[in-house]
Amino acid sequence: xxxxxxxxxxxxxxxxxxxxxxxxxxxxxxxxxxxxxxxxxxxxxxxxxxxxxxxxxxxxxxxxxxxxxxxxxxxxxxxxxxxxxxxxxxxxxxxxxxxxxxxxxxxxxxxxxxxxxxxxxxxxxxxxxxxxxxxxxxxxxxxxxxxxxx
Numbered sequence: 001x002x003x004x005x006x007x008x009x010x011x012x013x014x015x016x017x018x019x020x021x022x023x024x025x026x027x028x029x030x031x032x033x034x035x036x037x038x039x040x041x042x043x044x045x046x047x048x049x050x051x052x053x054x055x056x057x058x059x060x061x062x063x064x065x066x067x068x069x070x071x072x073x074x075x076x077x078x079x080x081x082x083x084x085x086x087x088x089x090x091x092x093x094x095x096x097x098x099x100x101x102x103x104x105x106x107x108x109x110x111x112x113x114x115x116x117x118x119x120x121x122x123x124x125x126x127x128x129x130x131x132x133x134x135x136x137x138x139x140x141x142x143x144x145x146x147x148x149x150x
Contacts, residue, residue, distance in 0.1 A: 001021065001022075001023060002023070002036055002037055002038050002041065004016070004036070004041050005041075005096060007041070007042065007045050007096065007125035007126060008125060008126045008127070008128070009045045009046070009048075009049050009125060010048075010049065010052070010053065012045065012048040012049075012052065014026070014044055014045070014048065015033075016036065017033060022035060023035070023036040024036055025040055025041065025044055026044075027044060027047075027063065028044075028047070028048075028051075028058065029047060029058055029061050029062075029063050030063060037095070038095030038096055038097060039077075039093055039094060039095045041095075041096075041125065042093045042094065042095065042096065042123060042124060042125035043063070043077055043078065043093040045125060046078065046091060046093055046121075046123055046125075047061065047063070047078065050078070050080070050089075050091075050146075054146055054147075054148050054149055055148055055149040056080050056089070056149040057149065060080055060081045060082065060083070061078060061079075061080050061081075062078070062079045062080075062081070063077070063078055064076070064077060065079050074111065076090060076091075076092070076111050076115065077091055077092050077093045078090070078091035078093065078121075079091075079115065079117075087115050087116070087117045088117055088118060088119060089117055089118075089119040089120075089121065089146065090108060090111060090112055090115050090117045090119070090120050090121070091120075091121040091122075091123070092104060092107060092108040092111070092120075092121070092122045092123075093123055093124070093125075094122070094123070094124040095124060095125075096124050096125045096126050097124075098124050099124070100122055100123075100124055100127050100129060104122050105122065105129075108120050108122055112133065116135065117133070118132060118133055119131075119132055119133070119146055119147070120132075120133065120140075121146055128145075129142065130142065130143050130144070130145055130146050131143060
């Protein structure tokens, strides 16, 4: 069973419950309890950060949305839209024990071939990497943090 650890994100009042030998965490976006895994612990904290600190509306956040990549069915952890319905941020969450590596960046880059968003965020809850994609110049740059939702 996963024992939640402190993350390198602000602390939020996240609802947790136990039933039998299973621990659940409440997902405010999907409005249901999910089995608490290390990755889900990170995902729920990142969602709270995006909503509370960066002002991204809950109604524009999609969690674990499906996508087709080279005929394989994949899931993006967090995808955020703007008020016009355009995709603007793609987030890949890993468990705190998973080191952020080139493989992680390759994964989110592959997903972004499909989504084509301007902002990418990779986090294991302890380390966070954000980059801005410029499709016209076919380049990217790492930045300190995601912009506020405008």
